[in-house]
Amino acid sequence: MKISSKLTLALAALLPALTSVVASDVYDLSQDTFKGEVIGEDLALVEFFAPWCGHCKNLAPHYEEAATELQKKGIKLAKVDCTEHADLCQEYGVNGYPTLKVFRNGTPTDYTGPRKADGIISYMIKQSLPAVSDVTSDSHAEFIKSDKVVLVAYGDASHPIPSAYSEFASGARDNYLFGQYTDSSLPSIPESPSLPAIVLYKSFDEGYSVLSASEIAKLDSASLSDFVKTNSVPLLDEISPENFGTYAEQNLPIAYLFADPAESESRDKLIEELKPIAKEFKGKINFVFIDAIKFIDHGKSLNLPGDSWPAFVVQDLALQTKYPLQENNGKVTPKAVKSFLEKFVKGDIPASIKSAPIPTKQSDPVYKLVADDWENLFGNQDKDIFAEFFAPWCGHCQRLAPIWDTLAEKYASNSNIVIAQMDATENDIPPAAPFKVQGFPTLKFRPAGQSEFVDYNGDRSLDSLVEFVETHRKSTGGESASGSNGDVDEEVFDDEDAPEHDEL
Structure with a gap:
């Protein structure tokens, strides 16, 4: 009796997990099952994940919901645990989690759609259809409501649909649904335009936008793209x-x-x-x-x-x-x-440029650059300038800080070489700069006598930074800083200490 009770308790404990596995509409694949479940499919979506990955955990319920809906349309969603099947993930070039790939007849392409359930469903439905679907009187009412934005071109033998429509659809199929209606008996079209006609149906605002006859007469992919962009987002x-x-x-x-x-x-x-x-x-x-x-x-x-x-x-x-x-x-x-x-x-409103106050004096080896002081520093063509753009919360920046200070100290006696630093959270990059800062730290070198900036993409050891300066410097006079003892190094790894806050 005791054994029976223990067995009952054990089965009860396992039941939720077993139910979850049985109920899942996502195929859990391995090296042995991947080819049979994916390669032969007309269309499938595969998530390569790691169980410890936070982004993967956030995606999981949306992926499950999408799988349940998409299986009704014959579209398979699968997943591969890269901690258990590393060779398979390496085969498909997975270097981050989650990685999603669309497989069409065994050929993979990167998934570039949303990561919410409705977005995944919409994206994969678009992938399952031809670039332009044939719409009939029977399917018209359902088709124009099958996504948030749907385009339908109407025409007949005497008024053919412009070729620019299918050309644009081929390149934009990931974002929108495209249909063509060529039946002799037309359905009710908003505003009853003459043929050929193009209508953008949408699930917001007034519900549709009609491309005028004059616009269709001179239609090309660019003008159609402008029409769609203008009308495919809510007012x-x-x-x-x-x-x-x-x-x-x-x-x-x-x-x-x-x-x-x-x-x-x-x-x-x-x-x-x-x-x-x-x-x-x-x-x-x-x-x-x-x-x-x-x-x-x-x-x-x-x-x-x-x-x-x-x-x-x-x-x-x-x-x-x-x-x-x-x-x-x-x-x-x-x-x-x-x-x-x-x-x-x-163009009468000037851009707002945020700047910290200009330092009253520059007493440290590292030049403290602010937006309002940009022209003063970079307007001097006689100097080589090596600038770091950082964020105080950035872990990479924090680890680079003592190395950057040491670099500045090595060139402190050379007035022709400036090692600078800008807090990019307190200062905007002025429009005069020929670059934008996309991540931290960003390191840029402006050689003397030149207007172009050179990107630094090497490792962030002191020796490598000094070598870079010596290779690219153009100013004359002053001492070099060769002979670094190389006793400062940095381990480069992903930031884990950025502050938690909501971003767009």
Whole structure:
């Protein structure tokens, strides 16, 4: 009886795990089963993961949900544990977790879609269809509602669909669904345009946008791309990490309304008041609103003060410039926003450049560079300048700090070589700089007499840094710093100590 009780308890303890395994619609693959389950499939999505990976754990429930939905459409989702099947993961070039790859008849390509369930489902459905699907009177109603953005071209023998439509669809199939309708009896088309016609159906705003006949007459891939970009995002929607990429791909400035969600009534009223302005600038600027409390660090990075809401700012991602509303003492009203944007579009609003105060004196070997002092330093063509752009919270930067100080000390007696350092969280890179800082630390060398900067991509040991300076320096006179004793070294590894905060 005791044995039976223990067995019962053991089975009860195992039951949740067994149920989870049985209930999963994600195929758990190994080296032995991978080929049979994936290579022969028309289409499959495989996640290469590690059990300890936090991003993998966050993805897991979304991946499971997507697998359950996609199996109804004959699309298989699978996963491979790279801690148990390292050779298989190495075979497919996996060097980070999670790595997702789309397999089409055994040929892998990188998955570039979202990592939420609905995004995975949408992306894989697009992958399962031809670039342009044939739509009939029976399938039309379902097809135009099968995704957030769906395009359908209508034509007949006398009015053929422009070839630019299929050309654009071939390159944009990962982002949108494309259909063509060539039945003799047309369904009800919004605004009843003449043939050929192209309609963009969407699950937001007015529900559709129609490409005019005059635009179709001169249609090419570029003009169709502009039409889709202009009409494929909501007029004024909330932005978050999940949809930020969609806006980034638009290559349009983003106008943010930062508002406190606790003040939802006044926020929603202001959003409604701004919608006519958003419509007026549609195609030139994308409008969004954002949780000012949750994403306060993002607001500060856009040079908002971070203590007064609502606030309004325009960000140009392409140029990495920002333009906070300062007119009307920063008070956000429809009148102030419209006036501000009219000037912005004309180029009459200067970019906001954040800068720490210029040091009253430079007494340390490392030159403390700030944005307002940029031209003073780099305007001197007689000097070789080696600059580090860092963030105080960056682990790599912290480990580099004593080495950078030692490097500066070695060149302290040579006035023709400057070892500089800029806190990129306290200072913006001025538009005059021919580069943008994408990560920390970023190391740039400007040789004397030249305007171009040389990237430093070597290891961060003192010897390597000195060798780099000696190789690229162009100034004459002064002492070299060869003869480093090489007793300072750095172990390079991934940062684990960045602060926890919400980012876009």
